[in-house]
Each structure stands twice: as C-alpha cells, then as structure tokens.
Amino acid sequence: MEEWAPPGIAWERDNVGLQIGDATDDVTGAIAALEVTPEVVQEAVKKECNLIITHHPLIFKPLQNLTSKTLSGKLALDIARNKLNLYSAHTNIDFTRDGVNFALGNKLDLQNIEFLHQESGTMKKITVFVPPDYVEPVTNAMTKAGAGIIGDYEACSFQIRGTGTFRPLKGAQPFSGEVGKLQHEDEVRVEMVMPAWKASAVVTAMIDAHPYDEVAYDVYPNEAIDPAYGAGVIGSLPDSMPVDDFIAHVKNSVNIPAVRWTRGHSSTVARVAVCGGSGSELMPAALQKKADAFVTADIKYHTFHEARGIIHLIDAGHFETEVFVVDVIVHRLKKRFEDAQTKFYATSYITNPITYS
Numbered sequence: 176m177e178e179w180a181p182p183g184i185a186w187e188r189d190n191v192g193l194q195i196g197d198a199t200d201d202v203t204g205a206i207a208a209l210e211v212t213p214e215v216v217q218e219a220v221k222k223e224c225n226l227i228i229t230h231h232p233l234i235f236k237p238l239q240n241l242t243s244k245t246l247s248g249k250l251a252l253d254i255a256r257n258k259l260n261l262y263s264a265h266t267n268i269d270f271t272r273d274g275v276n277f278a279l280g281n282k283l284d285l286q287n288i289e290f291l292h293q294e295s296g297t298m299k300k301i302t303v304f305v306p307p308d309y310v311e312p313v314t315n316a317m318t319k320a321g322a323g324i325i326g327d328y329e330a331c332s333f334q335i336r337g338t339g340t341f342r343p344l345k346g347a348q349p350f351s352g353e354v355g356k357l358q359h360e361d362e363v364r365v366e367m368v369m370p371a372w373k374a375s376a377v378v379t380a381m382i383d384a385h386p387y388d389e390v391a392y393d394v395y396p397n398e399a400i401d402p403a404y405g406a407g408v409i410g411s412l413p414d415s416m417p418v419d420d421f422i423a424h425v426k427n428s429v430n431i432p433a434v435r436w437t438r439g440h441s442s443t444v445a446r447v448a449v450c451g452g453s454g455s456e457l458m459p460a461a462l463q464k465k466a467d468a469f470v471t472a473d474i475k476y477h478t479f480h481e482a483r484g485i486i487h488l489i490d491a492g493h494f495e496t497e498v499f500v501v502d503v504i505v506h507r508l509k510k511r512f513e514d515a516q517t518k519f520y521a522t523s524y525i526t527n528p529i530t531y532s
Contacts, residue, residue, distance in 0.1 A: 176228070176264055179507060180274060183372025184297075184404050185267040190232045195251055196260025202226050207504045208522040209497060211261060215522050216253050222520060225259050228504060230275070230497060232263040268500060269406070273507075275451040276408040278499040282428050283447060283470065286413060290405025291448050292460040295398045299371050303381055303392040304339050304362045306350070314365055316384035321373035326402045333366045339391070350386045368397060407450035407457045407471075409464050415445035418468075418487055425470055429495040432531045437479040439487040444468045451496040455488075462486055472496045494527035 185191045204224035208215045210231035219227050233247055242248045254261050268274040272290075280288045301322060305313045314332055317323065323331045339362040343349040352358030369377045374394055382390050416424065421444040426434055447468050448461035454471035455478045461469040468487035472495070482488035501521045508519045 176262065176504075176508075180264045180267040180271040181370070181372070182267055183370060184270045185265060189266045190235050191263055191265050191267050194232060194234050194261045194263050195254050196226075196262075198260075200225060200260055202260075202517050204518045204520070205508065206520045206522055207501045207508075208524070208526055209494060209501055210526050211250055211254070212524065212526050213250065213253070214524040215526065216250065216257065216259065218522055218524060219259055220257050222518070224518070224520065227254070227259060227261050229261065229263045230265060230268060230500060232265050233261060264504075268504075269451065270404045272403055273503065275497050275500045276406075276449060278503050279429075279449045279451045279470070279496050280408045280410050280447075282499050283425065283449065284413060284428070285408075285410030285447055285449070288408050288410035291407030291409045291450065291457055291464065293400045293402075293405035295400050296396065297371055297401050297404070298368055298397040298399050299374050300366060300368050300395045300397045301374070301377060301381070301392060302364060302366045302395070303385070303390065305365055306386060307336070307361060307363055309384070309386050310334065310363050310365060313381055313384045314367070316380040317367055317369075317377050320369075320377040320380035322367040322369035322377045324403075325368060331367065335364050337362060337364060348388045350388070368399065370401060407448060407454055407460065409446065409448040409461065409466055411446050412444065415443045417443055421447075421468060421487070422489065425489055425491055429491050431492050431495045434492075435474065435479075435490040437483045437488050439467065439482065440484055441467045441487070444487060449496070451500070452493050458482060458486065458488065470496065492527075492529070494529065498527075 182191050204222060205226040205228055206219045206222060206224045207228045211227055211229050211233050215227060233250055241251055243252060277288060318330045323329060325331045339360045340357060342357045343352055343354045345354060347354060351360060422434060422436060444467040446466050448466035450457050450471040453473040455474045458469055466486060468489060470489045470491050472490055472493040474490040479488060505519045505521045
C-alpha cells in the first residue's frame with residue numbers, strides 16, 4: 176500500500192496508516208471498504224480476514240477516550256476484541272497516481288488523464304562528496320532509501336569529479352590523511368533528488384554507507400514538481416456531448432439517482448475535471464486548465480453561485496465519487512501478492528449512510 180500511496184504525501188493533518196492492530200501480524204485475509212462499519216467488521220470475521228483496509232480513517236481527531244458511547248469507540252473495541260487490524264489510506268490515496276481520482280476519471284470514460292493540480296516544493300535535492308571507490312555503495316544506499324526517482328526512472332544522479340580539502344583536527348579519525356596536515360582528496364560530487372518526506376531516511380542511509388567520520392553534504396529545497404503525485408485529475412471524453420447528456424452520463428456512471436449541479440457557459444462538454452470527495456477548492460485549477468465541467472462532491476451553496484455561467488459544476492456525492500478506489504485497492508493487492516495464499520476482498524456492503532428518495 177505504501178509503495179503506491181506513501182503516508183508522506185498525505186495532508187499534514189490527516190491520520191493514515193495502521194490505526195488499530197499489530198504490524199507484525201501475518202495477514203490471513205484482507206477486506207477493503209470505503210469506511211469501516213459494523214457490517215464490514217462482521218464480514219471480515221466471517222471471511223476470516225484479520226485486516227480491514229479503508230479509505231476513510233476511523234480515528235481522525237485526537238482521542239479523548241475510547242468507550243462504547245460513540246460509534247467509532249464501539250467499532251474500535253469490536254475490532255480489537257476480534258483481533259483484527261485496521262489500516263487506512265486517506266489523502267495519500269487521493270493524491271497518488273491511479274488512486275481515488277484516477278478511478279473516478281476512468282469510471283467517467285475520460286481519456287489522457289493527468290493530474291489537475293500539482294504542488295511545487297514537495298521535492299528536495301541532496302548533494303554529497305564521496306571518494307570514487309565509494310560512489311556506488313553510497314548512491315545505492317540513497318536509492319534504496321527513496322532518492323533518485325524522476326518519473327519512470329530510478330537511480331538518477333549527477334556526478335562530477337573534483338578535489339576536496341580538509342585538515343583533520345585532534346580527535347578526528349580521518350579516512351585518509353593525517354591529523355594536523357592539509358589533505359587534498361580526489362572526490363566525486365553526487366547529486367540526487369528525493370521527496371521531502373524521505374529526506375531524513377535518505378540522509379541516514381547515505382551517512383551509514385559513507386566511509387568518512389564527518390560527511391560533507393547539503394540538502395536543498397527543490398521547486399521541481401514530483402510527477403507521481405497531485406490533486407484531482409482532468410481528461411477528455413471520447414466525444415463531446417450536450418450538457419444534459421453529460422449529466423445523465425455522470426449519474427449512470429457513478430450510480431446515483433440525482434446530482435446537484437449548476438450550469439456553466441458551454442452547450443457541450445468535452446474536457447472534464449474531477450476530484451473524488453470534497454474537492455471544490457480545485458475549481459480554479461479546473462478553470463485554468465479549461466475544463467468544461469468539474470465533477471466533485473460536498474459543494475457549498477455559494478460555490479455553486481461562483482460557478483454559475485462559468486463551468487458546469489456537479490456534486491455527484493461523496494461516497495459515489497470515491498467508492499471505485501475500493502476495487503482498485505483489491506486489484507492491486509491481488510496482483511502484488513498473486514503467489515500468496517492470502518485472499519483479498521472488496522466489501523459486499525454499501526457503507527454509504529445517505530439514502531435518496
């Protein structure tokens with residue numbers, strides 16, 4: 176899960192990862208759902224699954240207590256009593272490639288899907304000076320820790336040879352040279368990019384692999400955009416369609432009897448932005464990328480006013496725009512562990528608390 180949706184890309188105030196349980200447990204079976212409910216817990220027990228994977232975290236805010244007086248408390252206690260584990264991937268699976276938003280875009284038959292918005296400043300660059308014979312082990316260690324990935328390429332680095340100088344002081348244990356004497360050393364300057372949240376692990380791996388007792392290195396902010404992560408997606412329909420036909424297409428695709436929407440300026444829809452769940456703050460990005468329509472959920476009344484006559488803004492339901500990621504999770508885990516005997520299931524229960532009538 177974390178190879179695909181690293182916790183480090185989650186919204187900083189989110190709560191992702193193992194919520195309840197023991198990370199050392201062997202997984203007997205796993206069941207995925209948008210959120211955990213009493214029915215999902217019962218289903219996990221019945222199918223002999225000791226792992227529940229959800230999109231929405233059960234524990235989101237700091238706990239004051241854990242009792243049966245609240246639904247979340249009852250569920251947590253029930254999970255613990257049945258020796259189950261609960262793992263949640265929330266905004267990290269929203270922001271990753273092929274996550275929630277790609278699943279929704281695919282469901283709407285969008286083509287040439289790309290991220291709607293990507294933040295700069297999520298990357299850093301590390302520079303370290305290494306003796307030539309140690310370049311490979313040092314770069315290998317940094318690569319294993321997560322540095323040097325650019326798009327579909329890994330182990331990316333830039334290396335240039337030069338001369339480093341240093342004078343070991345009393346108490347130093349120099350790899351080469353003598354205490355008190357100025358040393359000129361043949362060294363290689365190695366540069367690699369890395370996600371900001373992996374910087375600590377990369378630095379630790381680099382120092383462990385480096386032969387010097389005092390390592391000279393720099394970590395810089397990097398304004399490059401990581402192509403693997405972003406918010407929302409945008410794509411094009413196979414053929415443009417009249418607005419009313421597109422509304423019917425949305426309802427049919429996400430299986431919702433009605434949507435809340437406001438009419439934009441165009442008579443047809445060809446380019447569509449989407450964001451599963453609460454994503455109306457991305458409307459400026461949708462406009463900037465010339466989307467005819469924006470499909471999301473939890474839209475406020477005044478946001479509809481802002482969109483009126485500008486972009487077709489469609490609220491297709493929180494559950495309805497996110498639920499497709501459950502099947503994606505199951506598919507990826509089955510493929511990742513195809514040689515294992517562990518069974519992976521999507522819940523058979525509709526966990527949506529909302530009824531339309």
